[in-house]
Every structure is written in C-alpha cells, then in structure tokens.
Amino acid sequence: PLLVLDCCATVSRGGHRRFGNMAGVFLVMASAVRALDRLDAEREFLRKIAKIATAEIVSSKDFNVDWQRAAATLLVAIGSHDPDLMMEEIFLYFSGPTSALPAMLQILADFASAEALQFTPRLKDVLLRVLPILGSVRDGQRPVFANALKCWCQAAWVYIGDASSGLPFDDDVMSFMNSVFELLLKVWTGSRDLKVRLSSVEALGEMVGLVTRSQLKSALPRIIPTMLDLCKKDQEVAFTAAHSLHNLLNASLLSESGPPLLEFEELAVVLITLLPLVSVNISKDERSYISKGLKTYNELQHCFLVTGLAYPEDLCMFLLSKCRSKDEASIVGALGTIKHLLPRLLESWHTKQTLLVEIVKSLLEEQSLGIRMALAELIVVMASHCYLSGHSAELAVEFLVGHSAITDDDLNDINTLKNEYFQDKRFEMKISLAGLSELRAVCEKGLLLLAITIPEMELVLWPFLLQLIIPKKYTGAVATGLQMHN
Template identity: 30%
Template sequence: MPSVFSDDREQEGDLSLVTRMTGHSVPGIALAGPPGASPHSAKPPAEGHSQLLQATCIPCLRASLLHPPSQQLWDGRRSCPCSHWVKEAETTDMTESSMKKLASTLLDAITDKDPLVQEQVCSALCSLGEVRPVETLRACEEYLRQHDKLAHPYRAAVLRAMERVLSSHASELDKDTASTIILLASSEMTKTKDLVWDWQQAASGVLVAVGRQFISKVMEELLRRLHPGTLPHCAVLHTLASLSVANAFGVVPFLPSVLSSLLPVLGVAKQDTVRVAFCSALQRFSEGALEYLANLDRAPDPTVRKDAFATDIFSAYDVLFHQWLQSREAKLRLAVVEALGPMSHLLPSERLEEQLPKLLPGILALYKKHAETFYLSKSLGQILEAAVSVGSRTLETQLDALLAALHSQICVPVESSSPLVMSNQKEVLRCFTVLACSSPDRLLAFLLPRLDTSNERTRVGTLQVVRHVINSAGSTNTRITLMLPSPVT
C-alpha cells in the first residue's frame, strides 16, 4: 500500500482535496485510494465535509463516509479498516505541523449533518490518538478553545474522543498538557448552569480519565469550583462521585475538604435533581472510603481511619434520612436509600446503634411504596452488615419485622425477564445470611413453621432461604443443620 503520509507530494498533479476545498495544503498528506491502489486512482470527490475527509487519506473514512451507503467504491469495496492508515502513521515520521493540520481537518468535519460522518470522524480522531495521543489531545483542546461558539453536541463529541484517547494514554501526558486539558474540561463542564447532560457528562469523563493519573491537579480544580454557601454544579458532584470510584486511593485524602465544603449547603438544596446528585456523591464517597480502609496495606496513607469521616458522614445522614427520605419523589427516595447503605458503615458506632430503631423500619416501609425493590434490599443488607459488625443489640428488637419483610420478598415469583427481580432475590438472601450469623436460633424458629404450610410458594421460598443459609453462613451452618428436623434438599 502506498504511504498515506507520503513526503513526496509537491507535484502539481497531487493536490489533495484539502487544497481544493480549503485553499491550503496539508504537507505530508496524500490523496489515496483503496489498499494497493495508486494514490491517483481515487474517484473525484463530491462536495461537503464528508469529502473533506478524503484529504486525510484515511482509507476507512473515504470508503465509509464519502458516498451514500448504496454507492459501490473501489471495485465493490464499501469500506476498509482503520488499521491501514494507523499502521502507516506508526511507521512514518510525520511532522508536528502535518499532524496538527490532519487533526484540524478531522475536527472541522465533526459538524457534518450526517450522524454517521460524525461518528466516523470521532473514531478517526481516536485512532489518530492511539498513534499520536499528546498531539491529538492538544489539537482537540485548541480547537474547542478557538471555536467558542461551536454548538454543544459537537463539543461533546470532541470531548468524548478526548476521553477515549485519555483512557489508555493519560500516563503519556506531561504536567503542562494535563493542566491545560483539566482547565478545558472543567470550563466545558460548568459553562452553563442548565443541565445539558451529554455535554457535561463528556467533559466530566475527560476529568475522570485525567484523574486516574493526575488526581491532585483534578481535585484542586474541582475544589476550586466549590464555593462556600453556594450549591455546587451538579456536574461537579457527578465528577467527584465518579472519581471516587475510578481512583479511591487518590480521592479519599481529599474527602475531608470536599465534605467540609458540601455539608453546609445540603440544607439549601431544594430541587430533586440536585438532591439526587448529592446522594450519588455521598454514596460514592462512602464506597471509596470503605475501599480505602479495606486496603490500607496499599493505601498512600495507611494511618487513615474511619473516624476521619464519621462525624461528617453522620451530619449528611441526618439530612438524608430525616428530610429527603420523606420526599414524594420516588427517584429521590431510592437515591437516598442507595446512599444510606454504604454510609452506615462509616457512622460512629454509637450513632448507628442509636439510629437503627428508626432506620430499619424506615427502609422496610419503602417495600410497600416501590415496585422495584432491588436497591432497598441491597442497602438493607449493607445496613445489617454494619449493625452486626459493631455488635448491635438493637438488631434483636427489630428481628421479627425484618424476617417477615424479607420472607415476603423471597416468596415473590421470579420472572426470568426481569434482571432486577433476580438481583433483588440475591440481595434478600444476603440479608438472611447476615441475620443467620447474628441470630441463627431466631431465624430457624421463624423458618421451620413455614416449611409445613400448605402454600407452595411459601414452602419453596423458605427452602430457598434455608439452603442458601446452610451454604453461605460459614460456621453457623453447623448449628442450623443440627436444628433442622430432616435434611433439606
């Protein structure tokens, strides 16, 4: 195949489409046909952004974008893979100027009205980024900065391409380039106060990708976006939450500062969308902290303890449970419940014990309000584990209500077409396992009479619980097996 980045392109007959459409040449870029063809054998282009891409000499884009899908190209070939030009780029010494102009050509084509063209342009940018990541990212950053009026769908497309390149090449960035990209993404993410999710999520994705390698710089920028007494942008909360999952070791040391900025404004949040964003962030912060504490041997600061977050987490718990959980909005209630599960593990032991008489009935009451109960059962299991881990005595007083509610859930017919129903059953069985470790005698006293009932669904559900507990309860299963009247199969 002739080089798609040929150095010998000064001949008059070799003017590329870029020259013909934009008035300037792109050094090192040749007009190419299909693999194995002469560079002069390509069909004359029609007009439009799709044809502008032909100047890049990327065979896959020529074949897939330049003509309608029904038109046959190059002896019947309609497309050719990106690997042809990627391999050429890998083995060709391309100047930075040529690289920049190639990226600019692609970026100019991203506003094409054809969604397929937009998609393929982004794919080409990503492939170019695999070969020359730093130059491609710089070109994208410069393009967005210089085209301030570019509509947000196109800005989002460029940001998504940047995220894909960063996902595997963030470690190749120097500090200056990383800082430039962080400032760009932060600006893009917060440019409008309105919720423009595709744009803001794309910018957030860039920050998360860079944050895997440059977490301090990203966190410093996000903390700069948190102003005392002012509600943060929802996208900032979303990014902080995502970073807590992507890089818990990097984010957790910043949590005290983050929480001290967020907690004073929790009471100011009135819109359900903002409250849901807060709940998601608090859930992810708690999950990140728990991951950090569970792996202190690998943590950057092994001296961190639960006490570092306990007071702040309880302050947030107080608002979520006593105020937001009472909302009429089902989405917000579920967001609160999802957050309370991991948060319960970080509460001070005495506070958790104090809250259980209200917390457990509050969660159980929601089973009657929500058709989808997976998130309730998952959170309930986490709360029960937290209670057992601190040796709660209050749990005993709540046991009858817990067993009745959980048994009702396990007896619900399972539809194979509903993944959440199946997942809910697993979480309910997990709750039974926790209770079996804590109170095996009370559990069996509850289950055994239900093995003799005439209701088949009740018997099947009870057998399912007993079998699961025997298989999962560790040393407890010996006591349970000895108490059973006969082997359960």
C-alpha cells in the same frame, strides 16, 4: 498523545456552539490523557485542558447531553494524573450559586468510582466544601448529592480494603460523616419525593459501616422502617432498598467492633416483612440471571444469611414456624430461604435436621403450586446434604415422581385444572397449565440430580423407583426413570 491533545484543544475553542461533535473531541482527549506518560503530564498543560472542559460544562444548565458527559470523562482522566489540580478546578464552582454544581458533584462521584485510592485521602477537602451546602439543597438536586455521597463512601470501602492503605478517616472526617448521616436520616429520607428517599437510603446503605456504632444504633428505629417500606415497591426500587438493608444488617449484626446491635426479637418485623417478598421475587425464567427480580431475591437472601450467621438457631425456628402458617407467600418464602441457607448454615442447623424433615413431610400434600415448586427444590438440596433417608426419602421421591408423571396430554387439557388435586381456594396463587409444566420440569430435573450427583440416594431410588412407576397414575414418569437408570 500530546500532539492529539494540542490539536483537539485548538478545535475545541468556541465549544459545542461552533463545533458539532464536541463529545467526540472530548472522548478522544480523555483517551489521550490516559495514555500520557507521567513525565509528559505537565500541570499547566493539564490545567489548560481542564479549563476547556469545565467551561463547556458550565455553559449549559442541562447536564444530560453527550458533550458535557464527555467533558466530565476528560476531567476524570486528568484527575488520574493530577487529582489535586482537577479538584481545584471543580472546587471553583462550589462557592456561590451556580447551576453547574450538580455536574461538578457528578464528576467527583465518577472520579471516586474510577480512582478510589486517589480520591479517598482527599475526601476531607470535598466534605469541607459540601457540608455547608447540604442543608440548603432542594429536593430536585438531592438525588445528585446523595448519589455522590454513595460513590464517595464506596471509594472509602475500596480504600479500606486495599492492604497497602491505612485508615482513611481522621476525627474531622468522622465528624463530617456523622453530620451527613444525620441529615440524610432525619431530613432527606422523610421527603415525599420517592427519588430523594431512595437515593438517600442508597447512600445511607454505604455509610452504615463508616459511622460510629453508637450513631448507627440510635439510627436503627428510624432507618429500618424506611428501608422496609421501599423494599415493597417495584423491583427497581426494591433491589436498591434490599441492598442497603443487607449492608445495614451486616454492619449491625456482624461487626468486629462489638456484639450485635439488635436482638433477634427486634429483627422479627424485618423477617416477617421480607419473607413474602422472597416469594414474589423468585424467578424461574431461563434468562433470570440478568433479571432485577433475581437480583432482588439474592439481596433479600443476603439479609437472611446475615441474620442466620448472627442468630442461626433462632432464625431456623422462625422459618419453621412460618412453614406451619396458613399464608402461602410466607410458606413459599420460608421454604425458599431454607433452601438458600441450608448449605451455608449446615453446621449450625445440624441439630434441627429432624424438625426440617418433619416440616417437609407435613407439606407434601399441600395443593398450592407455589408451595409444591418450593418443596421440589428444597427436597433436592436436603438430599444433597444427606438430610433425607429411609421413609422420609421415599416420600420425597414419590413427591417428585408424582409431578414428573404429569403428561403432555394433561398439559393440553384444561380439565386437568378441575382435578381436585389442583384445587385450593385458601391460597391466592393460581394454578395454570404453564405453571404445571414448570413444576414438572423442576421435578424431572430434581430426580435426575438425585440419581446422578448424590450417591447416598442410590439405596433409596433402587428398586423403590421401579416399583413406584408401575401404578397407572405414575406411568407418565417412566421416561424420566429410564434417564435416571442410564
């Protein structure tokens, strides 16, 4: 590694203006530095390499080029051997006006992400230099600062989670963190620039568990509406905001340091806002495991789960009340949330079993495709946890069979949609032939799951299922019934 580094250092003299592939050189140097033995990583040699890298970074105002990012990678690699040396080089550019400051902040953010256990004990030195600058940062650079703060806080959480590490913050660091928290909350989140607001909320989402409980409580009336507003934006923005909201609720409701900072009544506006968003982000795409919509859906459900862990009965009654509303998005959201939470709050919700079954029965005749889809999925979850028996179980099975009986001819005939069973002007969600095909697939899969994985359903399915598929309107489900029998 030393020979490689020496050769690369020689080649790099004159920088990117004299040598075309500086990015490649710096990446090779970064790999060589990481491969160095501790004994070979002499401080003065590393300092010389660090100065070559920083010289390249400060030579241009544009950080978004390959060779500068490669130089940053080299500095992070140097930091893994000698964090104090690397940070000394970075700190040289913190005093006085310099266009290189955002680049240096990004390097510290990358270093924190890569070497959390080495970075966190040095966070105090970083904040000492950043705090005097923060108040004068303009909107254009605020996202860079906010992203760095986010990464530093994430590193602190990794440090705290490491069993061999002690508490990373003394009183000075706590004071610094509280000051940064207040600035982001009261100034940056009020920016007209969406990028500034979003990056600030993302940073605050990592800080909420690190500041004092009194400061967090006083921040809730301001920070919650800001996060909820961003949750309503497009999926990229909504995912980030929902993740931060999840962290906020977790710190506010489930902290080991004391009782919940919010009463359930105070959470109503949060839950009412999130329910329709749950229905919007439900995805049935087979590739949805990589979709931002599904990730957003999961974060929203984490918010409900945290609330349910703090207030299980209150949340259950809230969701049941929304199932009785006339708003389709709220009903679909409530059904999807019950499906998600039931296995996780099974013991807490045991006394609400009868109410849950009655709600499902009351919705079986609803004509909204979205509601039917959500019901079909919920029925399978309820059956798998023995919530359905007797007549209610037969009604649920008939519901699944009825939609499994949709034939290919039905799906190829546009007149299918004119059937009064598929008409409902009260709801905005439109029925489509593709949607009916999706509903049929969900119900067929649900029936197979009932037959194969839930032994308790055998007494309900047989011979009831055979009697059920005899009427003409259900004969389309015969193939599914035969699969279940086999």
